[in-house]
Every structure is written in structure tokens, then in C-alpha cells.
Amino acid sequence: MIVDLFAGPGGLDVGATQLGLKVTGIERDTAACETRRAAGLATVEGDVRDYGPADFPGATGLAGSPPCQPFSVGGKGRGRAALDTVLRLAGWLAERRSITRETAGFDDERTGLVLEPLRWALEAVDAGRPFRTVVLEQVSTVLPVWEAFAGILRGEGYSVATGRLSAEEYGVPQTRVRAFLVASLDREVRLPEPTHQRYRKGDQQGQGALGLLPWVSMADAIGWGMTDRPALTVAVGTAAGGPDPSCVGGSGARATLYGERDAGRWVDCARIVAAEDLPAYRGGRRDTIRLSVQDAALLQSFPADHPWRGSRTKQFEQIGNAVPCLLARHVFAAAFGIPVAAPNASSAAA
Known part of the structure; x- marks a missing residue:
């Protein structure tokens, strides 16, 4: 089972369940929780800061898409301005130091939430039940944070891949670019290979790299x-x-x-x-x-x-x-070694 932090209406979770993976999402927004329950997605309504790996002893996977507003180019940019502090606090977590007082000092409380997946991952390691697989997503500007997490997780024995993925290269009909981290204790991981052509201004559908499907308008x-x-x-x-x-x-x-x-x-x-x-x-x-x-x-x-x-x-x-479901499906397939074209596949990792 995967525990999904900041699960929203189910973007990551729909992609995972299409592959036969079991997911329980933590989300504090009531409307999003109602959407999830109506869709049949396992849901815990609450704040991820009030929980930890000990509350989900059967979970072998961790996923998360922290609030993007502080880091978005369309927002006020408080998270981007605090990026150096976020990176420093990630180092503190790696040293098993408390960051509670420091995260409370951010102008936007959502800024510190980007560190929660690392807290969960390290607490699970220290408890002797590490998550076998980790999948994280955020806006493009958060890639330096994921790269810092990658260095820390490699020190704990994980294989880790990070990078930016453009949604149209995976069949999503929009050019959304997001930063991803994929980590595993069970296999060498890579981000998924594109299945569709990248959109470039002036290119026509069907033109581009051989072997790739046309992007979707x-x-x-x-x-x-x-x-x-x-x-x-x-x-x-x-x-x-x-x-x-x-x-x-x-x-x-x-x-x-x-x-x-x-x-x-x-x-x-x-x-x-x-x-x-x-x-x-x-x-x-x-x-x-x-x-x-x-x-x-x-x-x-x-x-x-x-x-x-x-x-x-x-x-x-x-x-x-939300994370585009089809993009999430490709990322989970790469993380768990599941064929993306098999939406009903079962997995021992579930």
C-alpha cells in the first residue's frame, strides 16, 4: 500500500490505482475528500503534519504532491524566496534535527510542507520499516529541493532519479511541466521515457521523433x-x-x-x-x-x-x-517496474 500525502482529489492516486496499486491519501480539504470518497479512493481527512509512518504500518510506498502555491511562478513566490532556507532545513532533517520552530517562521505556512515527505521517509527508515518506493511531484521550481532530497535518500540506500517532465510527452493534452522525484530500495530507477512527441511551436501533429505518438491537442x-x-x-x-x-x-x-x-x-x-x-x-x-x-x-x-x-x-x-492522472500513471509505472499499458495489473508492492 502507498500512503499519499497532500492527496487532493486523486490525481496521483487515480494513476496508481489504474496500475493495480493500492493507495490511501491524506488530505485536509473537505471538498477534495468528498471527491475522493465518491471516487472510491481510500481517504484520511486531516493534516499530514499530524501523522507519520507509524500510523500506516502496512504502507510500503510513499507519494506526495505538496502545495505548490508558494513555489509557483504565478504566486507571490514566498517559497522560491525561502528556497535556501528549505534546503538548509532538509539538511537538518538528514541530521535528525528538529525543524518545527523554523518551519513555523515561514511567511506562508505552506512553504514548509514541502519538507514533510522527507520527514516521513526518514522516520520510516529510523523505525526499521523504510518505504520501498517514493514518488514526489511539485512545480518545476522545486527541482532543487528534490535534488537535495535525492542526495539524502541515496545516503540511506535508495536509487533515486529526479527531473522535469512535460505532460504532453505522456499523452496529456496540455503542456504542463512538473518536477518529479522517484526513489526505490528494490530497483535502479529512472524517470519514464516519453511516449508522445514534445510540442514545439510550429510543429505539426505527427512530425517529430520516430517511434513516438503525436501529442494530443x-x-x-x-x-x-x-x-x-x-x-x-x-x-x-x-x-x-x-x-x-x-x-x-x-x-x-x-x-x-x-x-x-x-x-x-x-x-x-x-x-x-x-x-x-x-x-x-x-x-x-x-x-x-x-x-x-x-x-x-x-x-x-x-x-x-x-x-x-x-x-x-x-x-x-x-x-x-491536481497532478495529471496519465502523467502520474507513467511515473508510478516507472517507479514500480509495471508496464504502463496494463491498467489492471496487480503488484506485490500494492
Whole structure:
């Protein structure tokens, strides 16, 4: 069984369960917990800081996707500004020193949460029941933290791989880039090899490296939108009440969307989605391009019937913050040595 810290609505967990792995997620957001339970995902509602490996004695795997807001390029950047402190505290954990007082001093309490997976991993080692496999995900700017964790975990006997993965290279219809860490005590690990071509501006679908599938466009995935490229990163939300398929805070990304539409590389959604979700261009004024809940979830490669719970705003928040399920599936397959094309495979590691 895998224990998933900061489990959200199940992005990592859906990918893992598609491979036959068993996962229990810890999540403190009530709406996300309701979504998880409705989807049949094992859930503990609470704060990961209140738990530890001793509370999950049967767990042989650890996963985690700590809150990304402090480190996101679209946020205030408090986590990025505190990066040196985070790296120093990771060293303290490796020395088995307490970091409780120091993490309480961060301007944004979520900054210190990125250290929780390392605390869990080292506590399990010290208890004589180390997690056999570890999978961590965060925004791209957190890669230096994962690299610091990698050095510490190697000192504990793990094989570790870290790096940035671009979602469209694994069949996800958006160009989200995330930093991953994969570690194992049982095998030499590597990050998964791409299965799809990388999107590059000006490239056509089907052009590129031999042996790779074409990247998936936004229109391919949801039936409307950009026909000539994947969606950009799905933002958590807008003042209008829904996400747009652009990176958080990226005016340039929105310009890309409008440019694609104005150039004719766009499928009209007027007959597909509700009026309030239409991409609008009224009276010469460009309004925000918005997605329905179902559209946003499909761009994150969630199953079409994933049962979202909470208010509309909370549903969008869950989707925007989640790990794309298909990307997670590829990463777990690489970590556990499971063929990615076998969604019902069983595993002794489960």
C-alpha cells in the first residue's frame, strides 16, 4: 500500500490505482475528500503534519504532491524566496534535527510542507520499516529541493532519479511541466521515457521523433479549442469563476490562446458546452476563455466520470491543483517496474 500525502482529489492516486496499486491519501480539504470518497479512493481527512509512518504500518510506498502555491511562478513566490532556507532545513532533517520552530517562521505556512515527505521517509527508515518506493511531484521550481532530497535518500540506500517532465510527452493534452522525484530500495530507477512527441511551436501533429505518438491537442481531448497544439497549463481559476487553459498569471499565455483562435486553429464549442463557458469575443472585446468543470478535468486526464464534489469554485480548484492522472500513471509505472499499458495489473508492492 502507498500512503499519499497532500492527496487532493486523486490525481496521483487515480494513476496508481489504474496500475493495480493500492493507495490511501491524506488530505485536509473537505471538498477534495468528498471527491475522493465518491471516487472510491481510500481517504484520511486531516493534516499530514499530524501523522507519520507509524500510523500506516502496512504502507510500503510513499507519494506526495505538496502545495505548490508558494513555489509557483504565478504566486507571490514566498517559497522560491525561502528556497535556501528549505534546503538548509532538509539538511537538518538528514541530521535528525528538529525543524518545527523554523518551519513555523515561514511567511506562508505552506512553504514548509514541502519538507514533510522527507520527514516521513526518514522516520520510516529510523523505525526499521523504510518505504520501498517514493514518488514526489511539485512545480518545476522545486527541482532543487528534490535534488537535495535525492542526495539524502541515496545516503540511506535508495536509487533515486529526479527531473522535469512535460505532460504532453505522456499523452496529456496540455503542456504542463512538473518536477518529479522517484526513489526505490528494490530497483535502479529512472524517470519514464516519453511516449508522445514534445510540442514545439510550429510543429505539426505527427512530425517529430520516430517511434513516438503525436501529442494530443486541446480540441482532440475535449472537442473544442485549439486544434494545432495542446492546452497550456490549466489554471486554478479566474475572477469569472472558472479556469482558462493557460498558465497561472500568464498574460502571454492568454495571448497565445487568442492568437490560436484568431488564426482559425480553433474548434467552435457553441454546440457543445453551456453558454457561460463559451470562449467569447464580444463587441471587439476579448473575454477570458473559460472551461467547464468536465473540460478542465479531461485536460488533466481525469476519467470523464470522476465525481467532483464541492462548490463549482472548489471543483475548479481541485482540478487545477491536481497532478495529471496519465502523467502520474507513467511515473508510478516507472517507479514500480509495471508496464504502463496494463491498467489492471496487480503488484506485490500494492
